[in-house]
Amino acid sequence: MEFSHRDDHNNLSLTRFESMLKTNNVLFFDSNEFENIIQHYLENGKIALAKKAIKMGLQQHPSSTNLRLYKTEICILENDLEKAEEILDELYELEPSNEEIYIQKASILSKKDQHQQAINALMIALEFTEDQDDDADLFSLIGMEYLFLEKYADALSYFEKCLEIDMHDYSALYNIIFCFDYLNKNKEAINFLNNYLDENPYCEVAWHQLGLQFTSLKEWKKALAAFDFAIISDDTFVGAYLEKGKVLEKLKCYNEAIEFYEMTLTLDEPTSFALLRIGHCHEKMGNLDLAVDFYYKTVHEDPLLDKGWIAITKFYNRSKNYQKALYYINKAINIDCENVAYWKLYAVINHRLNFLEEAEVGYKKSLDYGNYELETWISRADILTNLGEYEASIINLMQAAEFYPENAEIEYRLAGLNFMVQQNEKGIFHLKNGVLINQEYQFIIKELFPSITELQAVKNIIAVTEKS
Template sequence: MQLSDEEEDYNLSLSKFESMLKTNKVLFFDSEEFEEIILHYLDMGKANLAKKALKLALEQHPKSTGLKLVQVEMLVYEDKLDVAEKLLNELYAIEPTNEEIYIQKANIYSKRDNHEKAVELLQEALKYTDDFADVYNLIGMEYLFMDSLELAKENFTKCLEEDFDDQSALYNVVYCYEFLDQNEEAIAFLEKYIDKNPYSEIAWHQIGRLSYGLKKYEEAIRAFDYATLIDEDFMGAFMEKAKAYERLKRYEDAIESYQRTIELEDATSYALLRIGKCFEKLGNKVEALKYFNQTVHEDPLLDKGWIAITDFYVRQKNFDKALYYVNKALAIDNENRLYWKRFATINKSLNLFEEAEFGYRKAVENGDYQLDTWLFWVDILQYLGEFETAAFTLLQACEYFPEQFEIEYRLAGIYFMLNEEEKATFHLSNGLRLNSNNITVLEELFPVVWARKNVQNFIKKHKK
């Protein structure tokens, strides 16, 4: 790729400066060269080199306003706001119409969280600047800090009117629309933008993304197609297009798009997993399993990969294989509640009830507080005859689900089994109050209790 004259001059200045540092010879640079060198080092995070360049620059050009403004930028970078402000006031006395002075002052007020004053100064800068786009963009950012999304959107839009190629402003406009829950309006805005700038792959991609969010999958795919026609290496658009194809159950097309992302960049575990899911939907179990295995090979810490393989074998009712893979997953991460719940469910299917009870307990200990997890755990405890532990566990579950008939009926059944009649009738009364139609929970789980005459009499008396 051939460099422009400006890029060549810039690279020469940088090389010349670095050569000077190595030889300790003092060479002359004009003030603009120094500005570019200093800003380059600041952008690279090389503050020490930026300071060296600034010191030499001010020695060679002590009256340069441009260099003093760069000095202000460096002072702000070092959080020396009071010193920076003092220098800006001195510069303002000399050049009151220099827009950069207002911009830097605004930057200082922004750093102090006085965004209203920053906006006021930036609006003053608009009177003197030739770069309206940059100032509107800065005003938009200040309004974002203040959560004034409508005003932020208005200023980012003005920025785009001045500079159609400002991609950050385009993203920010869309962000404002989305935050304000104006997705339809965002699409309309982008369509107008595309009328003037039809080859903006970013705009097409954003239309696709917004359409996907609105479940308009066909429109999303059309937009992503345009984005990838303009930029054949636009990986994000291929990925989003694949997801839209999946939603439409066009699994072959989804696979093709996911595979395109792998061609463009190293295989990601997400793409491999989704390809596996698509092949499974198509009934191609061999390819599905191949991609699931590639997923966990690519990223052994991705729980969705191990879960995909485990669930694959569960659906095949191959519980021994499923248990093998969930154990491999637990060997990598034994604090993953999703793994423990599957470990429990698989062992339950294999009639290994003590292992199943252990799995449900570990799932809860690691943060799985879903109702079904508590209930499965308690039902296993009841099956094992551990009624007191089952009652204690259900009382814990009550803290998360205080008004849940399935818990109340189980507590009633367990307390009847423990011959604690007062507690049993209390919870049976609660269950009937919450949902009398589902009294069958007691009948199914505690047939011995259900058959008791006193229980039947209580139900008849209290059932609504």
């Protein structure tokens, strides 16, 4: 339980305990007092103090089942599963009908990725519960285990049981919609939410979720109406204002969208997301000075938000102010040097400035961090070719071919490069492959490798394709 100023007895117990820790005096507490003290520390994340309370509690009450269960909880938190199981086995011999033992066993099994066994343990716990609230907690835990197993329909049924017990259990409500989303059942989610709202018509969370469902179906008017009802239900609900702003953006109602984004700035601390969207709206309307001003505010508010840096970089890129674009993408990279989107922009901008070596580094970093788009492989290959790094370009394209087999753009380039390094047999092989895949890409040879078009082998292959 959580202590409050109104609960003098529990406050006194906590004060006495903390006073005891500062002195050499050992005071006596009954087991219930220890349980309340431990629960207080656990709820406030004070694990070290909880452990001290458990240790002292067990010294004074070594046979207390609840104190030993708290010890298993700490063992599980610290991943000492073997010790936790040992204690639970001892407690099972003493109290085989204690549902908390099965809940702790389920927690251990879940940590071991044995989720079906965890569900089985929780089902046994259900047999011993006498309180409806405890049932709801167990239904929620079972639902979570089914989520781990990716059995969303089963998870859904248990989260629905939670709502049957407490219709204001918004955690269960969110999980239900999460399951519907994974099952691609938007219409079923909408029916569920409508039924729920019939019983709880002023639930801003349900209206908000209904609006999101309509948004995913691109039913914009219905989405706007749902977000309006969410705002009517709670006019401080920031999420509803943001989502309504996003829908209005989709409808190109930029001024109205800005109004709703600005509302969020008055209701709460400014969010980088709202500032960014306001910037986008101003840019769409041609208010470029205002747009860039909000992009600056975005990165100032949250320097770690990559979308802010990308927006300001792309703004200057579109304005063909490549030097400023390069300046801001360099600032972004200095903050997060492993962001693949930053490196791709860095490469593109340097490429436009004809800084080929820097562009090649950008494309290489993009690939290193997981951007495997064909365009990235091709751009890097062409830059290496221009720099005369034929062997490196071949290696790059061979790696690309693993992701994009039988790709004409890759094959023609490999053909040209192999001819350039005097690997004529390989050049012929790749040229024939390219021709078989798509004859229309023959221009790659003429544009990138004009010197090899005079080779007889190349002429022969191209002549055959022209005749056909």
